[in-house]
Amino acid sequence: MSLNDPVDDETLLEVRDLQKHFKVDEGLISSLLRAMTGSESDYVHAVDGVTFDLKRGETLGLAGESGCGKTTTGMSLVKLHEATDGSIRFRGTDLTDANEEEMVQFRQNAQMIFQDPFESLNPRMTVYDTIAEPLRIHDIRNETARVRRALEFAELQPPDQYFDQYPHELSGGQRQRVAIARALVLDPDFIVADEPVSMLDVSLRAGVLSLMERMTEEFDLSVVYISHDLSLLRHMCDRLAIMYMGKIVEKGPTEDVIEHPQHPYTRSLINAVPVPDPGVGRERVELAGEVGDAIDVPSGCRFHGRCSEYIGDICETEDPPLEAKADFDGSQKVACHLYEPAEGVDSTRVDDVTDTTAPDDSAASAND
Amino acid sequence: MATQDEPSIFADLDDSTVDESEEQVNRWKRNLRLWRETLGEQWRMLTNDLLVKLAMVTMAFFMAVAIFAPFIAPHQPLNRQYETDAELIIADWVDPMFIDSESVYVLGTTAEGFDIFSQLIYGSRAALLVGLLAAVFTAGIGTLVGLTAGYYGGKIDDTLMRIVDFLYGMPLLPTVIILVALLGPSLWNIIFAIIVLQWRSTARVIRSQALSLRERPFVKAAQVAGASDWHIISRHLAPNVLPMSFLYGAFAIAWAILAEAGVSFIGLGDPNRVSWGTMLQSSRAYAALDFGVWWWFVPPGICIGLVVISGFLIGRGYEEITNPELR
Structure with a gap:
């Protein structure tokens, strides 16, 4: 898929010049001093002008070193952060000035999978309650059947056996599968996956990754993968964007970027x-x-x-x-x-x- | 939801056949079962410890006494006893049964002619009323304020925590004395004064927990799914801080009873109600110690000690559940 091709598919997400700046915390005295001298307060430029499009069914990888703003970008995409500037359009609706109804619509369609499955599940909620929660929030019927279906899809079989289990009774891989089932139960169109396997045992990664591939395919999902692991992104993504200090420095089809990187x-x-080959010199x-x-x-x-x-x-x-x-x-x-x-x-x-x-x-x- | 033409694993589910009320019933049944399991497990852990078990038995005993006080106590606690039915001579300083076998009073009578045993029995009502009410409100207000401040942060947090700071600047007993002096000596005012000063520490601790909980990914996940603030506070934050609120509630029982006894001992207790503190106060006022009338002031002292120690032991036992590292 080339970027210059005319766009036939529906563009799901349009991100334009997305910026997220965090105000630097300061004490009372220094803020008073600042007010007197009239200087402006400091901001951390976490994301500083990110632009991309995401088509239906497309997977985009965001790569870069720690602190380059890739996670902040991901969180802004699902509106966990209010963007400082720029716009995010989901199916043509601008999320920065969406009304309540449009936001509810968006919340049903956009989900996030988090890095640490030990932290992303409430320790005092059972698997069933965790997965059923989004359904309850959006008042969707046929709860049990949907939860069962989502668990089956996440290869937690038989599903009824997991209903009453608490997260501490599950392994890391099972927890991440529960987190994926929770993200899928609303039948979303768009998912942000923030380092989905980096906290898992290497032996479990392949299974979870193949589940995510299957999920992308069967749900016709658009996914933004956030990772520092380029080999993972190469495996999972159609397109790749490399970030450095809050900006995208290189963006294109995965193979082009990996095989012929241009930016230093x-x-x-x-x-x-x-x-993994000692003979390869480079x-x-x-x-x-x-x-x-x-x-x-x-x-x-x-x-x-x-x-x-x-x-x-x-x-x-x-x-x-x-x-x-x-x-x-x-x-x-x-x-x-x-x-x-x-x-x-x-x-x-x-x-x-x-x-x-x-x-x-x-x-x-x-x-x- | 996805549009119709999209492939979906949920496409074949027929939502129209589902009975809404049946689903509701099933959900309630499930929740009830889960609650029972959790409570049962905590109960087992709590009763594992012999000391905690003894403390609970003691507490239960005093509760039973308080509830059935009118049936146990032979006399009204504030009715004077007379030597004859003509009500001419007050039966004061009567020796208890175990000293004077002729006496009809289990623990004798006070200088004012009140039956000490009946006072002791009725005194448990005041103690437990103060302890339980103070505990419920201390834990309740502290948890609500702490969760609100911790979850919302910013200006709300600042405002609430400055109030807590202000309350921290006030010493417990002197403040209770002043409040009671202003509002008038009644048991309800003492309870009110104790609550006002006790929720501060609960609020602080719960706030610190809420601060760390709200940054956890499972809260973020709920936010992404569109959960409201109330939903997150009630379903995600509250269940995780509840053991901590229970713990503070358990300790609050003991502190409140001590504070009430202290206030009453100083003479600011409710004059129309008997508490163990007022018993101590009047025994001191009539110099019972000098007359060697130990059966007037030792029993209420022992009762205060037992209830307070039981409260602390139950709190301690619960602390081990909330913080397994103490075990």
Whole structure:
């Protein structure tokens, strides 16, 4: 599936320039001082301009290191956070100014699967009550039959045997299956899965992952997978977006991004994935320095301080837009000054994240 | 819900055949069974400990005494006893049965001519009334305030917790004395004063629990599913803090009884009601100690001690259930 193809399928989710900033907590004295001097308070720029589309039945992977804002993005998508700026449209309804009825509709259709199955189930609720809860909230009938069906789908057989069990009586894999059953019982269209298997034993991962594949297929679900595990995302996702400090730096079909990474940060990420073959030699890309300050965001390209391909002042002054580039074959979009923008790319296009004008051609140097 | 043309594992379920009322009944039956199981399990754990069992027996004994006081007590506690039916000479300072075999009073009479045994029996009513009411309201108000402050946070949290801070600045006994002095000496005012000052610590602890619970993923999951604030507080937060509220309630019984006894001893007790504290107070006022009339002040002292210790032991036993590391 290429991004440039005309869109035939229904676009389920449109995210435009999503921003989420958290105010830095401060004491009474310093906030008083701040009010007197008139300076603005500090904000952590957790998500700073994320744009993507998600079609029906499509799976998108969000990858990046810890603290890059991928989980905050996921939580904003299911409205656990109120976005600071930007818009999220679900089936054409803008969620930022949705009325109550539209929100109820959205809550029925969007669910989330959490990282830690030991924390995501209420220890004082039975499996049955946990799964039936969304049905009760939305007042949906035929509770028992639906719960039974959801448990069967999650391969917890026979379902009636699990009804009265408490989470502490279940293994990690079973708990995550219960969490998946809870997410599916409302028959949703869209799921955010935040590191769904990272807390599970390696031996259990394959089973849970195949369950999630089956769920995507049978429910025709659109799923956003959030993970730092690129091999998992490669296995599960149609498209991949790499995030760095709250921005998407590279986005495209999974195979293109993994096989031909273009952004220097993507390259270093992919290089860090261990290859289970001692004979494979590869160029070692090591990142220097630390992730930049999310409060006092670096100017220009946020990666410029650590970039191995640093090409001069433009990296420090111009924020590179996420756009299709002309210099390589892959169909992904990259936010980097290394590449020439593809011809005919209009800066008002959907996928352009920033308002910055396209970089000056003379300053951007081709690397190939 | 998904649109009709979508594949769905729920598509073949026929919702129209389901009897709504039957589902409701089934749900209630299920909930009842689960509650019974949970309570049964906690009861077994609680009664595992011999000390806790003894404490519960003691508590049950005093409760029975309080309930059946009119049948046990031979006289009204505040009716003067007279030597003859002509009601001319008050039967004061009468020795108890075990000293003077002629006496008709089990524990003798007071300087005012009241039957000590009857006072002791009726005194259990005041003690348990104060203890139980204070416990229920302490745990109830503290839990509600704590959950509200912890779940909503922000300004609501700040406001409620500053009130708690303010109450923390007031010492228990002196404040109760002042409140009773202002409102008048009645048992209800003492109970009110104790409650006002006791819910503060429960609120603090429950708030801290709610603060950590509301960030847990199972609360987030409920929010994603569209649960209302009330739903989350009542179904997710409350069940997880309830053992802690019970614990504070159990300790509140003992503290409230002690506080009531203390207030009564100082002389601010309800003049129309007998409590163990007022018994101690009048025995002191008539210098019973100097006359060696120990049967006036030792029995109420022992009763206060027994009830308070029982309260603490039950609380302690419950603490082991809520916090298994203590075992």
